[in-house]
Amino acid sequence: MAPHTCVPQLVLLFSGKRKSGKDFVTEALQSRLGADICAVLRLSGPLKLQYAKDHGLDFQRLLDASVYKETYRKNMINWGEEKRQADPGFFCRKAVEGVSQPLWLVSDARRMSDIQWFQETYGTVVQTVRVVASEQSRQQRGWVFTPGVDDAESECGLDNFGSFDWVIENHGDEQRLEEQLENLIAFVHSRL
Template sequence: MGSSPKAVLILSGKRKCGKDYISDLLLSRLGADRCSILRLSGPLKKQYAQEHGLDFERLLDASDYKEKYRADMIRWGEEKRNKDAGFFCRLATRGEGSEREVWIISDARRVSDIDYFKTNYSKETVTLRVQADMKVRENRGFVFTPGVDDAESECGLDQGVDWDFVVTNNGDQQQLEADLTALLDRVQL
């Protein structure tokens, strides 16, 4: 698998801002026959499980099993990325769903993720930052967790990226729909 997409939509934003929610809206507008949501975090766990002889399914759920390996998995991921910044982006875009013509990357976390797509798919890439107020995020279940919410993986894109679109997702559905229409108008299909 793995192909030449016509558009790559990259989403980023703080926890519980609505990245998955908006990815699903975009997917239903574009149609699942030609669009897929690709997650960069999936291949990391899969590859880690493969290389360490672990149970991939158990690494995905919120179990003690996952907690046991979390720190080592983060360390291992950093090591891979330091050697090859595009390692996980490449895995994600060669797996299931990569044959479709629009990719929604729903969990960009680092400048190196954005750089990878801008370098390899410069014409196709459109970046989207999702914003929501802290109160709204808290109502959606966000609780600040030290070691997670102040780590690079959650803060790496807070500054320094020139986003193509910034969408506010505080619950105004009409505004959100209008913003997504503007985004999709920009996508050349």
């Protein structure tokens, strides 16, 4: 059963490796479509909030791309996995609470259980979007391979997902990215 919230007309589940540009792409889409129509949801938001409460940490600092967040990332991943094992939809339900816009951009789907929860809860309005970037592009954005993070389910859980509905290439070619965003926006307009 869907949580008490507005039923969306379209849900786009974004996934991709660290520093692939998931947040950049979802924020670009929201800025073009408008916050009144389009909500950006982060599954990591409820995770970080609960982790901060449970461990006496600064929630706001866990949200940004800081050394502070990276210090706790590995432990946060392990803690989140324990929560998901007990209840796979826990963070998904928290993320959608009170959302009223007809279009939801979930910026950080990371596991099959995330996709399954949204598909089971919202059905055919769900589309999957994979944001890909070359390793070189990710490194230029500050990515460095971190054992226990980049080889964990939170980074690799959707590597073998199969066929995504959309693939956005974000290798640094602004014109190519713009073309892909325009195609996705045209699709969004056809569904709203």
